[in-house]
Each structure stands twice: as C-alpha cells, then as structure tokens.
Amino acid sequence: MNCAKAQDMFSAYLENVMEPSQRVAFEQHLATCPSCKASYEKFNAALMMLEEMPQVEPPADFHASVMARVERERRVEPSKVRWWNLDWQHVFTIRVPARAVAMGFAVLLLMVMAVQFTPIGHSINAVVFPGRTVGNPVGDDDSSDAPKAGVLNSGCDLAKSGLCINVSNDSSGKAYTLRLSSKDGNPVDYSVYTRTGTSAKNGVANGFVSRGQQASVTIDVAHDRQTVVTELKWHYRGRSYDRLAFLPPTFDADASAKKIDMSFNKTTVYQALDQVSRSYGIVILASGNLNRTIKFGGVDDGNATDAIYAVADKANMTWQALAASVYEMEPTD
C-alpha cells in the first residue's frame, strides 16, 4: 500500500467499515510509515476537536421573534381574487387528487350503508336534541329515551368537540369511571385533573384517544366527603376544550324524589354547583366560565331538578337531564 492510497482510507478506517484484509494492509502501512501515522493522528485529532465544539444557545428572544414573525405573516390577508385578475390558465389545469376523491366516495357509500342497515332503536347513540347525542348503555335493549339510573351518560358532540365523554359509577358507589372516545382519525390529547373543596388542582391522567380506542379514567371518591370536581381538558382542531364534572361522594340515582331546602347567596356558579351536586348526590357536567358570582337563590323543599333550574336561572345557563341524577349545563350562547 502506498501513502496516497492510505490517505484515502482514513475515513473508512475511522468509521470501521473496512474489509479485514484492507484493514490489516492499512495498519501494516501505518506501522512502517511514520509520516502517514502522524498524518492519521492529526486527521483523527482534527475531527475530535470538531466534535468537541460546544453547542450554542439561541438568543433569549429567539422564540419570541419567530412567533412574532409568524403572527405577522398570519395577519397579512391574501389579496382578493377577482375575475379579471384570476389565473385562468391555472383554473383550467387544476389537478384533482384522484385517490382522495375515490376515498371520499367510498366513505360516503359506507356511511349510507350504515344508515340503511342500522335498525332503528338499537343504535348506540340516541339523539336527545339537535346537534347533541348521548351514549346509551351498551347492551341496553330498551330504547326509550327515559333517563336510566346508574349509568351516567354525558353529552357527546363529536362533530363539534371531537371527544365523547361517558360517565358511570360502580355498583358500590365509591368510584366513577370517565370513558373517553373519539371518532376522529387524529389522536385527541386530553388531561384530567381533580379538585376537592378549595384544594389545588391535582393531575390524575393524561394521554391520547384515537379512533376505535377508549380511555378510562377512574376517579375514586371513597375517601372524600366532598364533591370531587373533575376537570377534563382536550384539544381538537386547533381549539381547546374544557369540561367540569361534579362527582358527589354519594351518588343518589333517585335524586328527583329527594326534597330538601338549599340556598346560595353571592357565591360563584362553581360553588353553587358543588353544593347542589353534594346535597342531592347528582353528577353535573358543566362548561363555560363558572367563576361568575350569582345572586341569592335556592329551593325550598325542592328536588334536584328544581335546584339545577334555580342555579341555571341565576347563572344564565341552559341545562338538561342526561340520565337520572345526571345533568348537563352550559352557557347560553
């Protein structure tokens, strides 16, 4: 092996990608040629120095500068297209994504078939009012719309928020299970927090829900005498969603028969719902700003529905019963 050939092999030797016979020849050459040996050592040392170069830190305002530039770009409105400045050539050479169109038709066909072949009364989701569906308990053949005790279903507006929430309590009444599902192709990320009384928010679980999967989060209320307020946050199509579930320490499936006196005065909506949930043993799912203060209100010898009505009336919220002892409240648009 001559010196020029040996020099060409420095990289291969360094990366250890040489044939064994070549390697022996190379090492033999280095052993007998002090100049090549010195040259290889310098080659090696130079690369070592290169790899030891420290990393640099971006300037402190780098992130802010990037985001400011991106914000500016977003605000620049695209120029209006009018018929006289339209790119007509482009209009006639528009390319249609054939595969996407075919997929679209296939999906449409499947949806039509699904509707055709689904027997009425056995569908998993029953429409409660336009735009909102409620999950029926699985295996329940009674398709009447009457709320049922024990299984607590929540609102589920897939088209709007991307996530379905189903709440149930176990037979002992010591724990609730939130079941989250999504029909969207993209995983929906969620976080679950709980809070009792005035205690700080406590992270319970987080993760992703994908189509066809279900995430269950169990909230144990056995040790609490207070309502455990569970906050569920998730993201869907660039928006953040937030829902609170007031889970009472003792669930009473028959709360509509319970008549009690209850009053609130200058409390927040949150505190009022907490109180109603605990007093009647009902689950309340609520969204919107619950930090607003509401004026005097309450019920005398009223049942759970009366109490919910009293809070909703003062807080300017709409409400509905999702099942026995399960209510949903949301701000009036």
Place this chain on the structure above:
Amino acid sequence: MLCPKRSERLSAFAITDKQACSWGAFSPLSQACRTGRGTRLLFNTSRVKSDTDKAITRAEEQVLIQRCKDGDICAFDELVIRFQKRVYNFAYGIAGNYDDANDVAQEAFVRVFNSIGTFRGDANFTTWIYRIVTNVYLDERKKAKSHRQISLDEYVDLDENSVSRQIEDDNPLPAEVAESKERNQIVRNAINALPDYQRIIMTLYHLHDRSYEEIADILHLPIGTVKSRLNRARQALKEKLETESELFG
C-alpha cells in the same frame, strides 16, 4: 397569543399506549430508556436515544404537526420550542456567525410554518427541517452573491476550491481567554473556510449525528457523493488545522 405554559404543555403531550396512564408514570420509563449511551464513531460519545424514546417523540411530533396543519398556532409554538436549539445550532454551524445564524434560523421557521401543509406525514420531520434550513441558507447566499454584498467572512467562490476572504485578525487574544475557547475559534475558522457543501455535510455528520442516508436525503445527493465529499472535507479540515502548530502540541 395565549398558549399554555411550558410545564402544562409538556404534561399534555405525554402519550400512552392504549389507556390513560397515571400522572408522572412516564418519567421513570423515559429515564430507564435514556440510560443507554452509544458511540458511532470511535470517539463520538453523543447520546443515543432508545427506540422507545424515539417512537414516543415521533408520535408526539406527528400530533403537533397535524395540529399545525389544522392551524393551531400553539402547536407551532411547541414545535419551535422543541426544535429551536437544533435549528439554531445547525444554522450557526453552516452560516459560521451568530447574526447570519439568527436570520437563517428565523427564516427557516417561518418557511416551516408556511409550508407545513405540504409536509408528508410519512417523511421524517427532522430531515425535512434540516433540508429547509439548508435551503434557506443557500438561498440567502445566492441572494447575497447577486447583490454583491460581501461580508468579512464571505467566500470568493462557492465551488469546492473556494478560498476564504477572511481578513486576518492580528490582535492577540486576551491572555485570560481559555485555551479551549481559543482552540474552538480556530476550528470554527477552519470550518468556515470550507466550501459550502463540505461545511454542511461536516456539520450534519459530526455535530448533528446524521447518517449518510439522512444527509443524502436532506441534500438530495447520492450517498456516494456524500461520502466522498465528507472524506474530502475531513482531509481539508486536517490540512487547515495542521498549520496551527500549537493545536497538535
């Protein structure tokens, strides 16, 4: 723009296999995965992430990218946080000075934002970002060349035999400057004096741990070309540093 705080965001991006995992259960797993260290070159001791780690990161990135495509500015905000150090370091590695690195890295992120809709989900996002930074840098060089704005560390020509136009700095470095700092500056100058493509390949391979396949993908070059240019660049670096007698004591 109101994006959640960093700490909240991090927890929200932990991913689970099938069901909800309990809070914080992830860190021990990640820690366990991160103990492995590996070497690629004889002396390269850069940290090698485990496959699980990589898969998690990849899955999180996929979600972030999809959310960016859906117009979620907060998801882009998170991507900038995740990639800014790497992008800035790569921009610095190839541009050779802080000012140009800042311009190139910022412009690269703007380009990522504007063209994320065209990013194919099956491609490697990191490779895609490196390609964008490289293109931004080469575009800026072309622009600078056409405007005849020749800065102090501009090169006369872009071909492989180009010569640095650097003006010699005769001022001796202050005595208190650490030896390693001085050495790093010498190496940096030597790297800056390499032709563009050699410098880019050297930076990707030695400072960003990219494989031959990835570099070929980033630069749209055949693997053989990448290998031969890297070999030439290494020889050139050695020759440039050889003249600095104090380096090799």
